[in-house]
Amino acid sequence: MPAAERPKRRLGKNGDGAERHDAIYRHISDAIIEHRLKPGARLREDALAEVFGVSRTGIRKILQRLALEQLVTLTPRRGASVTRPTADEAKDVFDARQMVECGLMPEVARRITAADLRGLRDMARREREALRAGEQSAAIKLSAAFHERLARLSGNATLAEFVGRLCSRSSLILAVYGNTGHLGCESHDHDDLIRFLEEGNGERAAAFMSRHLKAIEASLSITEAEEEAPDLHQIFSG
Amino acid sequence: MPAAERPKRRLGKNGDGAERHDAIYRHISDAIIEHRLKPGARLREDALAEVFGVSRTGIRKILQRLALEQLVTLTPRRGASVTRPTADEAKDVFDARQMVECGLMPEVARRITAADLRGLRDMARREREALRAGEQSAAIKLSAAFHERLARLSGNATLAEFVGRLCSRSSLILAVYGNTGHLGCESHDHDDLIRFLEEGNGERAAAFMSRHLKAIEASLSITEAEEEAPDLHQIFSG
DNA sequence: ATCCAGGCCATTGTATACGCTTTCGTTGCC
DNA sequence: GGCAACGAAAGCGTATACAATGGCCTGGAT
Numbered sequence: 001m002p003a004a005e006r007p008k009r010r011l012g013k014n015g016d017g018a019e020r021h022d023a024i025y026r027h028i029s030d031a032i033i034e035h036r037l038k039p040g041a042r043l044r045e046d047a048l049a050e051v052f053g054v055s056r057t058g059i060r061k062i063l064q065r066l067a068l069e070q071l072v073t074l075t076p077r078r079g080a081s082v083t084r085p086t087a088d089e090a091k092d093v094f095d096a097r098q099m100v101e102c103g104l105m106p107e108v109a110r111r112i113t114a115a116d117l118r119g120l121r122d123m124a125r126r127e128r129e130a131l132r133a134g135e136q137s138a139a140i141k142l143s144a145a146f147h148e149r150l151a152r153l154s155g156n157a158t159l160a161e162f163v164g165r166l167c168s169r170s171s172l173i174l175a176v177y178g179n180t181g182h183l184g185c186e187s188h189d190h191d192d193l194i195r196f197l198e199e200g201n202g203e204r205a206a207a208f209m210s211r212h213l214k215a216i217e218a219s220l221s222i223t224e225a226e227e228e229a230p231d232l233h234q235i236f237s238g
Numbered sequence: 239m240p241a242a243e244r245p246k247r248r249l250g251k252n253g254d255g256a257e258r259h260d261a262i263y264r265h266i267s268d269a270i271i272e273h274r275l276k277p278g279a280r281l282r283e284d285a286l287a288e289v290f291g292v293s294r295t296g297i298r299k300i301l302q303r304l305a306l307e308q309l310v311t312l313t314p315r316r317g318a319s320v321t322r323p324t325a326d327e328a329k330d331v332f333d334a335r336q337m338v339e340c341g342l343m344p345e346v347a348r349r350i351t352a353a354d355l356r357g358l359r360d361m362a363r364r365e366r367e368a369l370r371a372g373e374q375s376a377a378i379k380l381s382a383a384f385h386e387r388l389a390r391l392s393g394n395a396t397l398a399e400f401v402g403r404l405c406s407r408s409s410l411i412l413a414v415y416g417n418t419g420h421l422g423c424e425s426h427d428h429d430d431l432i433r434f435l436e437e438g439n440g441e442r443a444a445a446f447m448s449r450h451l452k453a454i455e456a457s458l459s460i461t462e463a464e465e466e467a468p469d470l471h472q473i474f475s476g
Numbered sequence: 477a478t479c480c481a482g483g484c485c486a487t488t489g490t491a492t493a494c495g496c497t498t499t500c501g502t503t504g505c506c
Numbered sequence: 507g508g509c510a511a512c513g514a515a516a517g518c519g520t521a522t523a524c525a526a527t528g529g530c531c532t533g534g535a536t
Contacts, residue, residue: 018314018519045488055521056488061302068306076256077488077527092396099341099397158330159337162400256489283518293491294518315497315518 024052025062032071032082033144033171034137039084043072069165071172083172087222090173094217097166101147102209104154104163106202116153117198123149124190144171146190170216177220189215262290263300270309270320271382271409272375277322281310307403309410321410325460328411332455335404339385340447342392342401344440354391355436361387362428382409384428408454415458427453 028048031037043063049056063080066072073083085093123146130138144167151163189212196205266286269275281301287294301318304310311321323331361384368376382405389401427450434443 044486046486057520057522060488061299064299064302065306068303078529079488089396092394095394096397096400099338103337103341156330156333158327158404159334162334166396284516295490295492298518316499317518 020054021058021062024054024058025065027052028062028066029071029168030141032066033168034141035171035175036137037082039082039172039176041082043080043082045079069168071168083169084176085169085173087177089169090177090217090220090222093166093169093173094213097147097163097170098210098213100159100163100166101151101213102206104151104156104159105197105206105209107154107156108150109197109200109202109205111155112153112197112200117194120146120149120194120197121191124194127190140171140174143190144168150193173220177222179219179221258292259296259300262292262296263303265290266300266304267309267406268379270304271406272379273409273413274375275320277320277410277414279320281318281320283317307406309406321407322414323407323411325415327407328415328455328458328460331404331407331411332451335385335401335408336448336451338397338401338404339389339451340444342389342394342397343435343444343447345392345394346388347435347438347440347443349393350391350435350438355432358384358387358432358435359429362432365428378409378412381428382406388431411458415460417457417459 028037028043037043045056045059045063048059048063052059063072063074067074067080070083072080074080123142127139127142127146130136130142144164147167148160148164152160154160189208193205193208193212196208266275266281275281283294283297283301286297286301290297301310301312305312305318308321310318312318361380365377365380365384368380382402385405386398386402390398392398427446431443431446431450434446
């Protein structure tokens with residue numbers, strides 16, 4: 001029974017050890033960012049291990065990585081669950097995005113090429129299409145990817161990675177504090193931003209990005225009412 | 239031999255599992271930041287496991303965490319080694335610090351209290367003393383701690399954590415590209431900065447921080463000469 | 477009937493064991 | 507004499523097994 005019925009697993013284990021882990025990481029990460037796994041959802045190691053056909057060891061590694069990126073919360077003896085950002089954290093994240101993303105715009109405007117502009121337009125188009133098709137999950141992920149790609153065009157890998165994490169956390173924040181049916185980024189905002197960058201006008205791009213982020217933050221309904229028994233309310237109201 | 243001569247280990251394992259790991263993490267992290275472990279140094283799992291009296295499992299977890307903070311590099315089948323930052327990474331890190339730390343100064347100047355100022359002066363004093371006593375290791379760590387503390391006073395935990403990581407990586411950069419005997423931060427610089435903050439002059443503090451960081455970066459001798467065989471040169475020249 | 481206590485179960489934390497890859501040393505051949 | 511190929515050893519990657527802790531359910535007492 002053990003060796004006979006799963007020969008492919010052994011094969012997969014040998015061939016692509018590290019890649020498999022990375023793929024699983026991306027699966028879980030995407031599920032969180034796309035709100036398929038909602039904040040507060042528990043992530044049991046055994047269940048994940050069985051689903052992805054690996055041992056708990058690998059799952060633990062991935063869960064730890066997600067915890068360091070603050071997408072999941074690891075409580076000492078209770079296991080892992082999707083992080084539920086607090087109101088303070090939400091403010092910090094958006095303040096950080098305000099500083100970094102806007103600060104990056106001038107450099108991006110300076111370095112951007114025609115090929116980059118094409119890529120950005122393509123992403124914005126796909127995002128619009130997903131939004132129109134009602135695929136919220138895809139739209140959310142594409143929006144985050146757009147912001148990260150933009151940051152990456154600055155040439156600063158460190159800051160780009162940081163922006164990527166902030167965008168992931170923003171997705172979590174939207175899941176908790178966002179009004180349903182109202183996505184974070186307006187669809188035409190990104191197109192306008194691309195136009196400013198095409199003109200090489202970094203200052204206007206930065207100003208527009210600032211307004212863009214402020215608009216997203218303003219659309220949130222941040223109420224940290226419950227203090228001691230928040231889980232029940234959240235679960236039963238949702 | 240196994241059970242009789244180490245009863246404390248059993249005890250320690252039961253009482254403070256998570257804390258022990260955190261302590262080990264800090265030990266290794268400090269050793270890297272203080273240049274006791276130099277860039278390129280290999281970190282064998284077995285050796286670390288034996289030194290700290292835990293199993294390889296725990297060491298792997300810690301190594302992974304350090305890898306995500308980019309203090310150590312994890313090459314697939316070769317194990318862990320202290321990260322040797324490239325010239326590009328060094329530039330990115332200092333550009334990022336320039337943007338974030340300077341951008342934070344106005345808010346810090348706005349929120350700083352008398353107690354905060356006392357704490358900062360104390361840190362600056364200890365740093366000066368360590369520098370005068372020739373304790374480079376301690377001085378380097380205190381300098382990084384000063385910058386992180388400063389960022390934390392902004393009230394933005396996310397950005398403060400980011401600055402902390404940038405400072406850790408800066409320490410690594412100094413180890414590779416810094417001229418021996420010339421520490422990154424001039425001792426009186428931090429005192430001057432504190433004065434501007436005390437005056438509540440965020441703009442001047444930001445400008446001074448900018449010069450401060452530029453001075454550190456300028457003091458580096460960034461030469462990425464070796465491409466394929468850098469290890470030998472580095473080791474024999476150091 | 478409700479509350480407290482004790483035991484059971486579920487789940488994580490840790491260690492150990494095994495397999496595989498990589499690397500270094502040696503030997504043989506050119 | 508140098509280069510290449512093979513073999514052995516060392517170290518990492520993964521899985522499995524065991525131990526400990528916290529939550530939950532049940533039973534009894536008030």
